[in-house]
Amino acid sequence: MGGMDKAKLIDCAAPQYDEVLILELLHAIEFAEDAHTGQKRKSGEPYIIHPLAVAGILCEWGMDIDTVIAGVLHDTVEDTPVTLEQIETYFGHDVAFLVDGVTKVSQARAGMRSLDTYLPGTKDNLSKLMISVGKDVRVIIIKLADRLHNMRTLEHMPRDKQKKIARETMEVFAPLADRLNMGRVRVQLEELSFRYLAPKDFNRTKTLMDSRIKKSQRKLGKVRKEVADHLTKEKIEFEMDGRVKSVYSLYKKLDRYQGDIDRIHDLIALRIIVEDVSTCYLVLSELHTMYTPLYDRIKDYIAKPKSNGYQSLHTTVEAADGQVVEFQIRTHEMHDYAERGFAASFHYNESKLTDAYRKGAIATLPADLSWIFELQEAAAKASEGKSFDADKFRMKLFSDRIFVYSPKGDIWDLPRGAFPLDYAYRVHSDLASQASGFKVNGVMKPFSYHLEHGDTVEILTAKGAHPKPEWKEFIATSHAREKLRQQLARDGGVLGHITKAATQMIGKRLRKR
Numbered sequence: 001m002g003g004m005d006k007a008k009l010i011d012c013a014a015p016q017y018d019e020v021l022i023l024e025l026l027h028a029i030e031f032a033e034d035a036h037t038g039q040k041r042k043s044g045e046p047y048i049i050h051p052l053a054v055a056g057i058l059c060e061w062g063m064d065i066d067t068v069i070a071g072v073l074h075d076t077v078e079d080t081p082v083t084l085e086q087i088e089t090y091f092g093h094d095v096a097f098l099v100d101g102v103t104k105v106s107q108a109r110a111g112m113r114s115l116d117t118y119l120p121g122t123k124d125n126l127s128k129l130m131i132s133v134g135k136d137v138r139v140i141i142i143k144l145a146d147r148l149h150n151m152r153t154l155e156h157m158p159r160d161k162q163k164k165i166a167r168e169t170m171e172v173f174a175p176l177a178d179r180l181n182m183g184r185v186r187v188q189l190e191e192l193s194f195r196y197l198a199p200k201d202f203n204r205t206k207t208l209m210d211s212r213i214k215k216s217q218r219k220l221g222k223v224r225k226e227v228a229d230h231l232t233k234e235k236i237e238f239e240m241d242g243r244v245k246s247v248y249s250l251y252k253k254l255d256r257y258q259g260d261i262d263r264i265h266d267l268i269a270l271r272i273i274v275e276d277v278s279t280c281y282l283v284l285s286e287l288h289t290m291y292t293p294l295y296d297r298i299k300d301y302i303a304k305p306k307s308n309g310y311q312s313l314h315t316t317v318e319a320a321d322g323q324v325v326e327f328q329i330r331t332h333e334m335h336d337y338a339e340r341g342f343a344a345s346f347h348y349n350e351s352k353l354t355d356a357y358r359k360g361a362i363a364t365l366p367a368d369l370s371w372i373f374e375l376q377e378a379a380a381k382a383s384e385g386k387s388f389d390a391d392k393f394r395m396k397l398f399s400d401r402i403f404v405y406s407p408k409g410d411i412w413d414l415p416r417g418a419f420p421l422d423y424a425y426r427v428h429s430d431l432a433s434q435a436s437g438f439k440v441n442g443v444m445k446p447f448s449y450h451l452e453h454g455d456t457v458e459i460l461t462a463k464g465a466h467p468k469p470e471w472k473e474f475i476a477t478s479h480a481r482e483k484l485r486q487q488l489a490r491d492g493g494v495l496g497h498i499t500k501a502a503t504q505m506i507g508k509r510l511r512k513r
């Protein structure tokens with residue numbers, strides 16, 4: 001059994017990394033096999049299959065070789081007599097740094113005792129803790145691969161443990177994958193958790209979905225062919241595939257639609273992948289020429305990416321025979337990022353990786369991911385004087401940040417100079433729109449107060465309170481400014497800017513032709 005995982009790992013690694021690096025990987029495999037000798041998993045299989053499978057997953061995600069090697073070694077320090085010093089001697093600083101991060105994250109989690117004590121209200125804190133303790137986002141990516149394999153082999157655990165692990169996966173790890181825009185991983189984790197948390201619901205929903213898909217397959221095939229023929233005739237280069245909704249997301253959606261599957265139009269979406277952004281809008285306009293668009297369903301996540309960086313155009317159209325189809329249009333780059341997310345920014349070629357950091361490529365990441373780097377910095381400061389030279393992988397750090405607390409103890413990071421309204425918009429924009437005042441550390445403060453590191457901020461609201469244009473003066477973050485702008489525009493009854501942006505782009509493109 002272990003042999004199979006080993007062969008799979010080597011098969012994945014061989015075409016990706018240089019020969020010297022492969023030798024290093026083989027060395028790590030031997031070292032881990034040795035260390036885990038005699039240990040067994042709950043299934044009765046040799047323990048080594050687990051770290052090998054985890055490393056295999058990391059390799060599939062296209063991670064750099066240090067991360068893959070750290071995957072092979074990730075349980076050695078915690079579960080065997082192997083020391084961190086040995087790992088550093090044999091495999092270098094970077095690998096040792098990652099293994100140390102994984103070990104510390106496990107220990108920090110173990111210290112949090114039962115799920116019920118730490119889950120409510122502190123889920124987000126747990127992911128932040130993991131980042132800060134792990135110090136490097138690659139540690140979290142290793143933890144995600146670790147959790148994915150544990151979920152895949154969960155059947156060997158006793159029933160109560162299954163539920164507990166599945167719940168933690170659903171509430172902590174899946175959202176963490178989502179925050180890193182690792183969409184495919186999030187879906188896999190949710191799907192596996194759902195199966196264990198609510199097996200009856202899972203089976204019922206899956207049966208419903210399968211019969212439904214079977215029914216619409218023919219009509220959908222027809223639409224797909226029509227679109228392919230049309231785009232080819234228009235000389236647009238594209239790839240098209242169908243994406244089936246996950247059982248869990250269908251379940252959640254059915255819940256919102258009183259169980260009426262007829263109202264769910266994105267059971268299968270057709271995905272069109274093209275070369276560049278302007279072709280995305282061109283394809284959108286072609287689709288709207290062919291079919292009747294349901295206008296209120298256009299979503300322009302290219303002009304306005306989701307907070308985790310996801311980009312695509314979504315539109316839902318009605319074909320001639322009444323078949324409603326959702327289309328997702330994106331570039332190859334957007335597709336890669338939607339599937340692999342943060343992992344897509346790591347390449348096996350180490351020099352390229354460090355170069356990218358040096359050139360500040362990280363600055364092009366979505367703003368909402370900046371919390372990762374801030375926490376890394378905080379962690380680096382906290383552990384000053386450690387022997388590890390983290391500079392090599394130190395990402396762009398932000399020194400002008402403060403951390404403030406909600407009354408419940410949740411941590412929020414903001415730029416220095418931020419106002420209470422910036423905090424309010426970060427917590428929830430609806431809440432912010434009803435703000436009537438702020439208590440900082442229990443004392444009333446004006447809207448013009450500058451938040452300080454360590455402040456506890458309470459938002460006071462009043463029924464019927466509205467956002468005001470003057471608030472712009474008491475806002476320092478672009479996030480809050482954008483939310484306020486939207487709220488003021490909505491109050492003024494202006495057309496949604498998303499549809500407007502799309503229309504403009506289409507117009508531009510059409511004029512060019």
Ligand code: MN
Pocket residue numbers: 050074075146
């Ligand atoms: Mn493990």
